[in-house]
Amino acid sequence: MRLFSVGTASGLCGGLLLAMSIPAHAAVDAKLLDMLRANGSITPAQYTELKADLDNETRAEQTKVAQQQKLSSFEEKLAWAAKTQIKGDVRVRHENIDIDGEPDNGRDRDRQRIRARLGVYSQINPQVDAGIRVASGGGDDARSTNQDMNNYFNKKQIWMDLAYIDFHPTAVPNLHVIGGKMLQPWVSMGDVIWDGDINPEGLAATYKYPLSGSTELFGSAGYYVLKDNVDGEGYEFKHDLRLYAGQLGARFAPTDNLKVTVGGSIYGYDKDKDSTCGNSTTTPCALQANGNTTNEFNLYEGFGQVDIGGLAIPLSLYGQYVVNSEADDNDTAWLAGLKTKAYGIGFDYNYRDVQRNAVVGAFTDSDFANGYVGSRGHKFKVSYDIDKNFGLGATYYMAKSDFASRTKRDADVDILQLDLEAKF
Numbered sequence: 001m002r003l004f005s006v007g008t009a010s011g012l013c014g015g016l017l018l019a020m021s022i023p024a025h026a027a028v029d030a031k032l033l034d035m036l037r038a039n040g041s042i043t044p045a046q047y048t049e050l051k052a053d054l055d056n057e058t059r060a061e062q063t064k065v066a067q068q069q070k071l072s073s074f075e076e077k078l079a080w081a082a083k084t085q086i087k088g089d090v091r092v093r094h095e096n097i098d099i100d101g102e103p104d105n106g107r108d109r110d111r112q113r114i115r116a117r118l119g120v121y122s123q124i125n126p127q128v129d130a131g132i133r134v135a136s137g138g139g140d141d142a143r144s145t146n147q148d149m150n151n152y153f154n155k156k157q158i159w160m161d162l163a164y165i166d167f168h169p170t171a172v173p174n175l176h177v178i179g180g181k182m183l184q185p186w187v188s189m190g191d192v193i194w195d196g197d198i199n200p201e202g203l204a205a206t207y208k209y210p211l212s213g214s215t216e217l218f219g220s221a222g223y224y225v226l227k228d229n230v231d232g233e234g235y236e237f238k239h240d241l242r243l244y245a246g247q248l249g250a251r252f253a254p255t256d257n258l259k260v261t262v263g264g265s266i267y268g269y270d271k272d273k274d275s276t277c278g279n280s281t282t283t284p285c286a287l288q289a290n291g292n293t294t295n296e297f298n299l300y301e302g303f304g305q306v307d308i309g310g311l312a313i314p315l316s317l318y319g320q321y322v323v324n325s326e327a328d329d330n331d332t333a334w335l336a337g338l339k340t341k342a343y344g345i346g347f348d349y350n351y352r353d354v355q356r357n358a359v360v361g362a363f364t365d366s367d368f369a370n371g372y373v374g375s376r377g378h379k380f381k382v383s384y385d386i387d388k389n390f391g392l393g394a395t396y397y398m399a400k401s402d403f404a405s406r407t408k409r410d411a412d413v414d415i416l417q418l419d420l421e422a423k424f
Contacts, residue, residue: 030054083123091115091421093146097370098415099401101408107370112149119162128167135161143195143366162199174208185220186247186265189303190320190335191365192354193267198363200224200243214253218263221246226287231274241287242270249303257310265301272296272326290361291373291403296326297360313342318350324358333358337379344385351378356402367397369413374402377413393419 033054037047097109119133135145137159147156164180178185185204188194204222211217222245230241249263272287272295288295305318319336337350353376354364361373369375377399385391397415405411 080122085121086119087121087424088116088118089421089423091419093420094418096416098413099370099405100412101405102411103407106406107404113146114149114156115145115147116156117145117161127169128165130165131162132160133162134158137161141366142198143363143371145197174210176206178204178206185222186245187218187220187249187261187263187303188320189261189305189318190337190350190352191368192320192322192333192335192352193299193301193359194363195366197366202243204245214251216251217249218251219246219248226269230271240271244268244270257308259307259309260304261306262304263302265299265303267297267299267301269297287360287362290364290371291375291401292357292361294327294357297324297357298326299324299359313340315340322358327357329355329357331355331358341383344391346381346383348381349379352376367395367415367417369397369399369401370404370415372401372404372413375399375404375413389423391421393417393421395419 030051033042033047033050036042037044042050091114093113093115095109095111095113097107099107102108115136117133117135119131121129121131123129135158136147136156137145138147138157140159145159145161160181162181162183164178164182166182167177167179168175176185179202181199181201182204183199184194185200185206188196200222202222202224204220204224206220207218209217222243224243224245226241226243229235229239231239233239245265245267247263247265249261251259251261253259269287287297299322301320301322303318303320305316308315308317316339317337318339320334322333324331333352333354335350335352337348339346339348341347352368354369354373356374359373361371364371364373368379369377377397379395379397381393381395383391383393395415395417397413399413399415400410401413402409402411404413
């Protein structure tokens, strides 16, 4: 008596061979199992065994997929971290300010100061970057992030120093559209107009256009908010004190050892003629400060720098010239300097002459002549790299100022700064 027919035996052999041919890591087809059981090619016991194998393999595959998903999520976090930078610096300074004609309890200073800045900068996606930085500061002074070591070890204040979004579309290479509180988007060849610590607020665009060879054009334009309701007549846009800035320049290299940068800028203020505080018609706001006698400014700037190589040490010559077309006498300011660095030692020197209404006193360099316009003189700076991202610096300002002293015109203003700085 035969237990199996020839057809049944051949079907069973085929099903077993099919099951044996499936790799151990592959899932068994549940539908195929149901078909084999339905036509009698496998016994219920065989079906139960193969079904158990199917369930085990399915669970194993699900576990593997879940692990891969977790790994993928972790890899995404690592990718974000790789595109994010945390940078900062700490500086400790001794400063001596000696203003001729000031009494002992006046503007002269012997003080120790600290500066601390910490920023996070991240690539959100290939077209968008964002940055946030906090910094120390003794008040709402846009020109300084220093704080005095004073007041019985009290805690020091922290301020929002940067908060911006930088959109640089891949469709237009070298274009950046920046909104928020940003680093200065314009090129500066001196600090007569802008103190280096000022970070403007508003909307700006910068662009670079490479030409043939080593020539490059660059430019920027921006709209910046200075104060709401500056004329005391309401908080609409038309009552805001605003700055419009534009710049155009070029970089080129006539020879391998010579690089040249030249350009021009315009900084125009809107509602500056009406910039009184609130409803007052006598108290000037920020545009008339530190020696200014006007709050009307329309600044035209020319600037340039020549970098010379092939010498025993590299040398850079730089300068800027500024005129305020709104001043009664078209007041001017100019700066000329040179700098170099070799063997970890840097040297920077410049001379400047800033007439009373040539620039906005609230924005000019806060250190030269103690931050006052109507000043002229020298700046000497020497730096030394002790180790990577760690160095010493000494800066000496030797100026004459018409307004830094409250008792004497053309007063000597000598300032010495000794710095120890660490960056990370």
